[in-house]
Amino acid sequence: MVRTIAITLSYDGSGFAGFARQPGQRTVQGAIEDALAMIMRQPIDAVGAGRTDAGVHALGQVMSFSADTEFNARSLIRSLNAIAGPGLVVTEAREVRHGFSARFDAVSREYRYRIVPGVVAPAFLAGFGWWVKTPMDLAAMREAAAMLIGEHDFRSFCVADSAAGKSTIRALELMTVEPAVELGEHCIIVRIVGNAFLHSMVRILIGSLVEVGLGKRDPVWIEDALAAQERCAAGVTAPAHGLTLWHVNYPTEYWL
């Protein structure tokens, strides 16, 4: 019987050349599709909620696929974790309505970006946060973040080529900037929730917010950057290793 199955997975982005399958490279999609093909003895095409770039981590990435198979969540999780290799773990598996797509049926996605401020580099968070040596003004960053909430044309905040001829209107629900301590080291966590994201959008938003935090730009500059509708108007692209695809939300009617 052909079933559609959704799996949730976490991975340390440092071990992968990105999400999307590429010949001769270790990718998340490649590792999962290969493991599924081995388990189910049929070729599998699996789609992901977010095509994370090389180096970007995921705590709650979701992938979906259809296969002619029996379904037992525990045994599928165990088999995938035995095969898919280091730095990647499958945490959940469930059967979903036929036709479900982890990519197209997602209603919102949460990303979290970790910035590690301080004159000295972090010892433990080095692989999980962007080390920024100069002190940042969190209030200014929050002021800029508030201007990004809502529906906007984010053309300035994506890789220029990727937007050609497509709608670049997206809606941000939430963008918060909070201090935290993880593994004993101080950091700043930026949470971003939106319906969907353009290529590199989160990293360009963060890079722009950091420029505001450093005092290189005034918070209201963010509005000018949005209005300009060209990549060069926004800030730098923040490094991949500070970013984690945290969670993806779906309408519950898909769960069987």
Next chain:
Amino acid sequence: MVRTIAITLSYDGSGFAGFARQPGQRTVQGAIEDALAMIMRQPIDAVGAGRTDAGVHALGQVMSFSADTEFNARSLIRSLNAIAGPGLVVTEAREVRHGFSARFDAVSREYRYRIVPGVVAPAFLAGFGWWVKTPMDLAAMREAAAMLIGEHDFRSFCVADSAAGKSTIRALELMTVEPAVELGEHCIIVRIVGNAFLHSMVRILIGSLVEVGLGKRDPVWIEDALAAQERCAAGVTAPAHGLTLWHVNYPTEYWL
């Protein structure tokens, strides 16, 4: 002028063959002494507050040394961090009273041990916690921990050879077992504060606590293990990579 200097450092234990200098191996003491010798153009012997085993991390290790040198904290920190290499950062430097020893003048040491419970391995905490698949009873672990507080002969809780002919009486001030979330993953943090620790004592205490948590032993077994005064009476040695030397306390009269 000969000065005595104390530095505080953090390191990811995975990059070191332990703390103590060993020929042909990368060790914390070796990396720091070599960097100091290069900066100060004289051989330096530096002593550490805790001789962490291979794989054990430190957030707030303290080392002290004497040298005929000028002292500028910022420039010493910068030079050490430029030389001492990846996975090791010096966060503080201060001049202290002559004769100060990071090892012998410490009044207490705090260690934290991270356990990662769950049927699925962690993706981010893999290098920073002991993955335990079977659910644990935290209340039982706390009951056992409470029996360890105070002054006891911890001979059962150290590497047998290391205790020959020496006092194995130590005082534990605090031992707490609390759930936490770090890097998005659930974990259990055991905090241990004591005046001093025997070789592998924290890891054997944790291994014993986990046996209680798993229901293999009753909490009161801990008292029998203490009373037995032999290594085989206590639990397994927990893996090194879950352990972090968190903080070392000194009487403030040493600071200049």
